Amino acid sequence: xxxxxxxxxxxxPIPTTPGRxxxxxxxxxxxxxxxxxRETPRDPxxxxxxxxxxxxxxxxxxxxxxxxxxxxxxxxxERIGRERLEAARxxxxxxxxxxxxxxxxxxxxxxxxxxxxGTSLYFDIVCPTxxxxxxxxWLYLTGMNRAGRGIEAFVSYxxxxxxHFKVFDWARTDQWQTxxxxxxxxxxxxxxxxxxxxxxxLGVWNSTYQISSTQWRNEALLWNRxxxxxDLFYRYDYAGTLAQQTGGWIGSWGPIVxxxxxxxxxxxxxxxxxxxxISRNSSGAWGSWQFLSAANSYIRTDNVGFFVVxxxxxxxxxxxx
Amino acid sequence: xxxxxxxxxxxxxxxxxxxxRDMREEFARISAxxxxxxxxxxxxxxxxxxxxRTHPTLSEAEKTAAIAELEEKLKGNS
Numbered sequence: 258x259x260x261x262x263x264x265x266x267x268x269x270p271i272p273t274t275p276g277r278x279x280x281x282x283x284x285x286x287x288x289x290x291x292x293x294x295r296e297t298p299r300d301p302x303x304x305x306x307x308x309x310x311x312x313x314x315x316x317x318x319x320x321x322x323x324x325x326x327x328x329x330x331x332x333x334x335e336r337i338g339r340e341r342l343e344a345a346r347x348x349x350x351x352x353x354x355x356x357x358x359x360x361x362x363x364x365x366x367x368x369x370x371x372x373x374x375g376t377s378l379y380f381d382i383v384c385p386t387x388x389x390x391x392x393x394x395w396l397y398l399t400g401m402n403r404a405g406r407g408i409e410a411f412v413s414y415x416x417x418x419x420x421h422f423k424v425f426d427w428a429r430t431d432q433w434q435t436x437x438x439x440x441x442x443x444x445x446x447x448x449x450x451x452x453x454x455x456x457x458x459l460g461v462w463n464s465t466y467q468i469s470s471t472q473w474r475n476e477a478l479l480w481n482r483x484x485x486x487x488d489l490f491y492r493y494d495y496a497g498t499l500a501q502q503t504g505g506w507i508g509s510w511g512p513i514v515x516x517x518x519x520x521x522x523x524x525x526x527x528x529x530x531x532x533x534x535i536s537r538n539s540s541g542a543w544g545s546w547q548f549l550s551a552a553n554s555y556i557r558t559d560n561v562g563f564f565v566v567x568x569x570x571x572x573x574x575x576x577x578x
Numbered sequence: 579x580x581x582x583x584x585x586x587x588x589x590x591x592x593x594x595x596x597x598x599r600d601m602r603e604e605f606a607r608i609s610a611x612x613x614x615x616x617x618x619x620x621x622x623x624x625x626x627x628x629x630x631r632t633h634p635t636l637s638e639a640e641k642t643a644a645i646a647e648l649e650e651k652l653k654g655n656s
Contacts (some may be wrong), residue, residue, distance in 0.1 A: 357632050379588035395621055427651055435605055438610035464585050486596045506644035531590050531654040546589050
């Protein structure tokens with residue numbers, strides 16, 4: 258950078274820090290810096306990404322309520338210009354968006370490993386027949402029972418098409434198992450009330466437990482509401498150890514909204530109700546079902562546009578956008 | 579406390595005396611009709627890795643270990 262071209266007099270005091278020597282002279286470098294700036298090619302993609310990111314920030318800022326987010330976006334639109342903002346956001350949609358967690362509890366590490374011969378999870382998945390809003394890729398309503406080689410029995414949305422109920426078994430090499438379109442789940446879909454509102458729900462119960470000194474079992478049942486019974490729909494037996502089940506990261510998520518885009522806007526409500534777990538001790542005895550508590554878990558949200566409709570820490574929640 | 583390998587039924591579901599029906603064949607038959615979706619399966623795995631990378635409380639070492647664990651379990655993914 259060239260030497261300073263001229264001294265400048267400022268009408269404001271120069272910053273000083275007590276005990277530290279700071280410069281007292283001011284040089285006018287505007288021309289030289291402007292020249293450098295002119296010589297640096299513009300990067301339209303970076304500029305657009307910056308604008309789009311600001312819009313995303315406005316729409317997902319967790320401390321702002323719905324009206325405040327809209328206000329922030331309106332302000333941004335006014336400053337940037339609607340056309341420019343929309344162009345930037347359209348280009349952003351072409352870029353891969355990192356996946357994440359829209360909302361939901363993860364187990365604390367102590368609780369994640371607090372079982373010996375078995376663990377089991379029950380929850381009512383709040384799962385509308387259509388995701389609504391701007392969902393244009395996958396969105397999962399999933400959950401694990403803590404076991405590292407357990408299963409995910411989950412609702413899978415893709416855009417606005419018919420959702421499917423699926424099983425991914427972490428104990429297998431051919432992990433993809435059950436795949437049932439919602440149209441075949443009429444006997445299992447019902448309504449559950451929470452905080453004065455009725456939600457369409459699917460009662461899912463998945464377990465992992467030891468069946469011999471070396472063998473474990475993954476099992477999943479659905480609550481058949483029409484018949485008033487549990488329907489076993491999945492079972493897999495395999496060789497395993499307790500360390501494989503209690504250690505590691507897999508199995509650490511409770512009922513979560515797993516996301517694939519950002520931000521989500523105007524979606525229907527998703528969530529989980531009546532989340533309960535039960536543990537089997539080293540003597541082979543099962544304890545009693547307990548609601549998932551805030552002492553055993555923490556909420557993760559990656560701020561992708563969801564609002565909390567309610568949270569009963571941490572066994573029930575509903576979100577929308 | 580309940581002995582035996584199977585967990586007791588959840589307390590808010592059908593009564594413990596309600597029958598349990600084995601529907602595995604029926605579900606397997608419907609699933610077979612659905613077919614595989616390689617793109618969806620790839621997205622499932624990639625998203626799990628992103629969940630680790632963006633996890634707010636895991637250290638870098640924990641993230642590395644978690645991704646290694648995931649890759650190990652998915653080695654035989656078919």
